[in-house]
Amino acid sequence: MAAYPVPKNLSYLWNFGSLAGIALVVQIVTGVFLAMHYTPHVDYAFDSVERIMRDVRYGWLIRYTHAMSFWGATVITNLFSAVPVVGENIVRWLWGGFAVDNPTLNSEVKARYRTHLSVLFGEGLHNIRVVLHFLYLFVFYAPNYLGHPDNYIEANPMVTPEHIVPEWYFLPFYAMLRSIPDKLLGVATMFGSIAVWFLLPVLDRSAVKSGAETQGGVVRQKWKFSGIFGSFDRSAIQRGYQVYKEVCSSCHSMSRIAFRNLRDVGFSEEEVKAIASSYSVSDGPNEAGEMFERPGMPADYFPNPFPNKEAAAASNNGAYPPDLSLIIKARHNGADYVYSLLTGYEGSEPDEGGLYLNRHFPGGKIAMAPPLF
Numbered sequence: 001m002a003a004y005p006v007p008k009n010l011s012y013l014w015n016f017g018s019l020a021g022i023a024l025v026v027q028i029v030t031g032v033f034l035a036m037h038y039t040p041h042v043d044y045a046f047d048s049v050e051r052i053m054r055d056v057r058y059g060w061l062i063r064y065t066h067a068m069s070f071w072g073a074t075v076i077t078n079l080f081s082a083v084p085v086v087g088e089n090i091v092r093w094l095w096g097g098f099a100v101d102n103p104t105l106n107s108e109v110k111a112r113y114r115t116h117l118s119v120l121f122g123e124g125l126h127n128i129r130v131v132l133h134f135l136y137l138f139v140f141y142a143p144n145y146l147g148h149p150d151n152y153i154e155a156n157p158m159v160t161p162e163h164i165v166p167e168w169y170f171l172p173f174y175a176m177l178r179s180i181p182d183k184l185l186g187v188a189t190m191f192g193s194i195a196v197w198f199l200l201p202v203l204d205r206s207a208v209k210s211g212a213e214t215q216g217g218v219v220r221q222k223w224k225f226s227g228i229f230g231s232f233d234r235s236a237i238q239r240g241y242q243v244y245k246e247v248c249s250s251c252h253s254m255s256r257i258a259f260r261n262l263r264d265v266g267f268s269e270e271e272v273k274a275i276a277s278s279y280s281v282s283d284g285p286n287e288a289g290e291m292f293e294r295p296g297m298p299a300d301y302f303p304n305p306f307p308n309k310e311a312a313a314a315s316n317n318g319a320y321p322p323d324l325s326l327i328i329k330a331r332h333n334g335a336d337y338v339y340s341l342l343t344g345y346e347g348s349e350p351d352e353g354g355l356y357l358n359r360h361f362p363g364g365k366i367a368m369a370p371p372l373f
């Protein structure tokens, strides 16, 4: 089960989609029934809600299930006043006056229906029972637990309640608004803190969600060269070259790298010459029209271990060992992936198809025998 690859986007966040969907349906259904009895008028709204609570059959149930707040409406609509230049006008237009007033109450009832309905059809619904159980624990046993006494005082648009504070789950946003003196910056920060989630798909490109120890995921390393301030550890690269030469080069080519490139990773000119001349490279044709072998020179490229891809595949269980010149750049998660691949073998015996179990190789089986021990 732990090795089962799970799509990256399948996370607990999925629950919020269905939760939002459930909340939406609950609000729509209760809203429809409330609208039958609610009077959207500044003088009657408060009384009509109390009448719903006491006189309408199961009105208390519907009202407790449906969230509504005069001051909530005030705060939310007021956010528009942060828009430069025209902000105040937008708010006045939304309110239809200088405070949440009759036109607001009227148009909000209608507007809510339109938005609720348009969102509804994009939602899937799961786990409804669990959530509804939870919701009705409050509705039946502690309906006012999450409410506020100010909601039982008829609203006076001229007097903002002294202790009106958002619910705890809004407090981070409230903190952003309050701690930034400039209104527009505050609102921009607040919405930015929500919009930042939309960057997640860009920031996290891994196709699978499962962590380091599962198929396809990689074991993250702290490379000295990562990040914009990183730098290459030359002695580590030289040791890496040693490993390539003694192990990997019997199967893998590195044909885009010349011996002279070893200067860049700290080998001296003499060392480069010595390394180059330890290889035999093919050159030609000579005057007789024949190819010949000679010792390598710094300008030569690393010779291939096999004459062609077919020969390489033929000696490797049908799989061609890719050229390693660009392998870090040619794979997602680059160095982390190669590290994971080389250390990700499960056992060193091949299966009946000649493949080795490696949880980091796509498909879980690779034709390369564990090269390192």
Ligand code: HEC
Binding pocket: 243, 244, 247, 248, 249, 250, 251, 252, 316, 319, 320, 321, 322, 327, 331, 338, 341, 342, 365, 366, 367, 368, 369, 371, 372
């Ligand atoms: C005995 C031959 C052999 C040796 C030695 C060998 N490899 Fe491989 N390697 C292969 C083969 C064959 C493949 C292709 C595997 C496949 O496609 O199933 C491969 C594939 C790879 C891949 C690519 C995996 C991918 O995502 O496509 C990397 C990276 C790699 N080897 C690194 C190394 C390194 C580093 C070394 C030395 C430490 C090494 N190999 C030694 C045969 C070898």
